[in-house]
Amino acid sequence: MAVQESVLIFLAIFSPTVLAYSGIKGAYWPSWEADALSPASIPTSYFTHLFYAFVEVNNATYELSITQPDDKWMGNFTATLHAKSPSPKVILSIGGANTGTMFSDTVSSHKRRSAFINSTIVVARKYGFDGLDLDWEFPNSILDMSNLATFFTAWRFAVDKEARVSGKPRILLSAAVYYSSEMFSTSPPLSYPGHVIKKYVDFVSPMCFDFHGTWDPLKTGSPAPLYDNYSNLSTSYGISSWLKSGVPSDKVVMGLPTYGRTWELVNSSDHNIGSPALGAGSPPVLTYDQIVDFNLENNATVVYDEATVSTYSYSGKNWTGYDNVESVINKVKFAKDQGLGGYFFWALGDDKNWVLSAAASKAWDS
Template sequence: MASVRIILSLLLLAALGIIAQCGASRAIKAAYWPSDVEIPASSIDTSHFTHIYYAFLLPDPTTFRLNETVSDQTKLPEFTGMLQKRKPAVNTLLSIGGGKSDRNVFSRMVNSSETRTAFINSTIEVARKYGFDGVDLDWEYPADERDMSNLALLYKEWRKALDKESKRSGRIRLLLTSAVYYASGFQVDGPPRSYPSQAIRKYVDWVSPMCFDYHGSWENFTGEHSALYDPKSNISTSYGISPWIRAGVPSRKLVMGLPLYGRTWTLQNPNVTGIGAPAVGNGTLTYEQIVEFNVQNHAAVKFDEESVSYYSYVGVSWIGYDDVGSVRRKVRFARSQRLGGYFFWALGQDKNWIISRQASRAWDH
């Protein structure tokens, strides 16, 4: 009998191991839905995603509680209500901040226990009120090491509050995620600083490095704004992901960002058309707009093996972007690095779900 019990115990442990492995290997296939886009939440094809973010709510600059605009009060329940009815179902996360938010508001918010608590409590209240599955912070970007140290305290206190609320309410704990710079350490508009990797490892479900906007209108030459590799510089996704892992953030807690838009330039010389050509950066186009532009203008389309990106040009117009081939390669890179998954910025920019569909298939196969 003892030997039978041992065998059964071993079989049970093996089964639990398989279950755990299956749970750990479930990819995060996420995307942000800007609440001001024309695409309604009801039209999101959830078969390509596991998580959708509502973007964005902002904290009040004085009280640090979340502001719900009149528009938000209509769109928030529509967003969660519609997506909860879809098949397959997806998790919804409430994202706070964004590229257009005032980073100084976040800096003031994290600066004391009282203001952090006011912010945290408000995020939980709003997330529960509208039926979200998690909360997401998109602070672009903490300005210095003091901000980063306070961010670590925010993560710690936020997770503690989420655990406490879950225990008290008997509901599944809200997820805690955060959009971050593409590299764990950086020097942009300020002194060198690094994200609190140990706090992220202990308290955050995952962080989402924004692996795009490497090049743009601030430069006088063409560039691939989401290059996977760049042998000439450290501005690339492959370079950015590595220090996150070296800093101690588990690879499974990294969800790699992918853009559904490209950046545009005006060439100085229409006969000099490669990456790095002298040019004036002048804006962005969605993937859908790029496809239509290329067809309508008979643009030359090139795949750059070095950066794993595409570019097209006609006359003096030049666009750097991702297409099906490069997105497949980047998703497979994420999987090869054992990352937690990927996310897109942003819904409403794809064309007939082409990129979203191919990314999902590339991960699964």
């Protein structure tokens, strides 16, 4: 079914305001893009939780490594957003892509865990964060998962104790996790410690995107399908696995992408999901902002795919899979129907005039 992008964007912006539905409406702020997207420019009416991404870990001390740009921006980030109305919870995210070995080492002993945990609390209080978020991509052994369970337990005990001693509100704890509670890329598959997460973590955020991309170069694919009738690579499968893991539904916050992935078609007349491709397009990744502009400039055909609840566009041999307003709205409705704790976007700054953020917020609040 062809979709008129401009109509959906208009509806997302100008549909009536409705009463809020409690839950998390989150997004990550890439701090390296601070000059292009200042904290002051973020419209907090669309968000309840905003994540500062990322700080890293010192591989000698196992404490947080605060760079000069971090020191400059973290206090600005928290103070600016806390001063806004409405005022969101502001969370410091630690890690990011390719952090497997670093976090594996960090949680491997009591001494290292303690150094890390104490450092996170000190930094959170110093810069005014309401919470801490672990983005470990990804645990890759049974021992890693066992140590992660021990770490979550110790982290929660530490922030509980600090809150009692300081008299301040407890620091929230969250984690960005694999889209599924089981990781299939390892042998045998690994399972996150759902029973520990249930007790000690405030919420987890499955990264429900990057199911298809440059690693699947010879056929097009939806980067973040809600459903896939042919595999387990879908948001619905991942969320279902998390709910079966013992983590309460209201502690699961579903990930949404604000970017798409591109392919070069073999034949411009064969342009469906799963059509033959010569390889990744150039560039292989486009932000939603860039996608909308490209579609307009190239008179691309935009298609909302009901089977996968995703969107794609094509012009000549250029093919892009992504989420637009319609697919985002339907994914958020799915999250509500499942009783989830909310949703989050990766990442701020990739939206087109905040239309995806506005659409998701209104869908969640309806």
